[in-house]
Amino acid sequence: MLKEYYKLSRLAMEKIDREHALVVVPLGSVEQHGNQAPLGTDTMIADETVTRTMDKLKALAEAGGTELKGDILFFPTIPVGYSVEHRSFCGSVTFRPETYYNVLYDICAGLGGHSFKNIVLLICHGGNRATAEIVSRQIRRDLGVKVFLVATGAFGSPRVKATITPGNEKDFHGGEMETAMVMAIDAGLVDLETSEAGHHAYSHPGGRLGFGGSVALPWMGEDFITEDGKPIGIGGDPSGATAEKGEIILDESANEVMAALIEISQIVGKE
Secondary structure (H helix, E strand, O other), rough: OEEEEOOOHHHHHHHOOOOOOOOEEEEEEEOOOOOOOOOOOOHHHHHHHHHHHHHHHHHHHHHEEEEOOEEEEEEEEEEEOOHHHHHOOOOOOOOOHHHHHHHHHHHHHHHHHOOOEEEEEEOOOOHHHHHHHHHHHHHHHHOOEEEEEEOOOOOOOOHHHHOOOOOOOOOOOOOHHHHHHHHHHHHHHHOHHHOEEEEEOOOOOOOEEOOOOOOOOOOOHHHHEOOOOOOOOEOOOHHHHOHHHHHHHHHHHHHHHHHHHHHHHHHHOOO
């Protein structure tokens, strides 16, 4: 069964084999994504990914494909996350680290208290991952509940990489790919005429230092600047974004999330 968690009644929930079910909790954010894209970009992508993943899983089941070993329930997207790196930009809202940790801990503990043994935190904003990793370990130690992490975006996929405009290899937060995804969801929310490209002020081609990796300066939005040195808070050039590119990225992301959920379902369904 594939269901949205909050649409089930108490009686329906009681009938679920909660020990072998998965509860998927999407993690979004409210933060700047450049001049051109909405503050709710990550949360919109989270909701769209869930919708597409559910549709794909249902279609696979109807076609007699891989069977899920248990129910999958999709929890409502948590719309605010840890976005301190964007706090200087108007409109961005963030939990403090300890607040966000407690929000995620309490959600997982609440689910565990109703005998759910397997939770998936669907990470739709990279800044949420560090907290999600800490919570996943602590919940498993404290409550014996497995908390799996699945990231959206499929940004390493060759099919997704092929959508990036040549010369825009450093596309990152608020860049061409994320903007394209929003355009595929609702093109009216994007104004490409206002877009500006951004690049990382502290790294250079061939250097060791970056904003991630083995030698890193954990980044703040102000580290990404325009050619004239103005903080813009995004990486890459969004101007090449199209709804068609966004469709490819969202489709590939849903494919990867679907595959991850099937694999996790098969593992926990055997226990």
